[in-house]
Amino acid sequence: MDFAPLIRNRQSVRTYCDRPVEVEKLGKLVEAVRLAPSACNAQPWTLILVDDPALKNRVGEATRSKVFGLNRFAVQAPVLAVLVMEKPVWTARLGALLQRREFALFDMGIAAAHFCLQAADLGLGTCMLGWFDEKAIKKLLRVPRSRRIALVITLGYPPQGYPVRSKARKDSSAMCRYNRY
Template sequence: MDVFEAIKSRKSIRSYADKDVEEEKLQKVLEAGRLAPSAKNRQEWRFIVVRDRETRKKLAVAAMGQRSVEQAPVTLVGCAVGTDYYMPCGQLAYTVDVSIALSFMMLEATELGLGTCWLGAFHEDAVKEILNIPDAMRVVAVMPLGYPAESVGGTAKNSIMRIVSTGSYRKPLDEIVYREKY
């Protein structure tokens, strides 16, 4: 699978099979995050790998009841240690950097036949408490990882229903791309 194929086939998976993620595959996903670019190459991200079911159960509560956090055999939590650096463009670097790294990880997971879902709906203080994350750090995202239990294919009718139900519709390029000027 090439990168563009991974981009096209990646879906937000919210239901996971009862199958463990092999350590070799997990390491490849983590390596994809490690190799991602960051502002001034600061690499101030940290990734917490949670396999323990009881901890995932607590994280699911902190993630506003999202059952996929408990159901997936692995939950990754993307954090930032340096949260005060502003890029010259005025953006805080940590949210951008962790987001890029997690995106790389999502694409590698897709290539490996694994599913993920980017979760931004969580109570940060609760996640920090559950995982002993220092107060100075920020939690950017929670990401379940595992083998999809749900089909990502199907008939045209099923695909259309899935797109409508999951919000996967994408606007055409001519609505989002401008050339030379806005």
């Protein structure tokens, strides 16, 4: 797909069918994250692909908020991708300290965007989840306590006829200016 239609095509998918995700496609998604840019080329990520059905369902349950009614759909997805934030190299840490910017968080966001755009190009649906029980997921996936989980991303095939939503976005005049703030 050309880049502009790919960007328009990607959307958060919150219903999935049973069809498993092909191993070759998972490989392409790993490559999309592997090649993502990062501050000082620190690559401060580990991508955990959870496709064991029982484990995946438990991770999916840990993204759910009964109070806010969030993420009930996560267990439907055949794969959950968990992006773990690793300790960046010292140059990136020093840069982040001096600049007072969380470079590693930017890196995670870019990696997640690569994952979701590559998935859309492969006909797969994704939804980034920022709401989850981090402690529970770390325990389930044996993530060291010193690490942070940045995002969980649902992955799978949307059902046929899944509606393509119109983009509820600010007008470009409300988010872009030329030459001055």
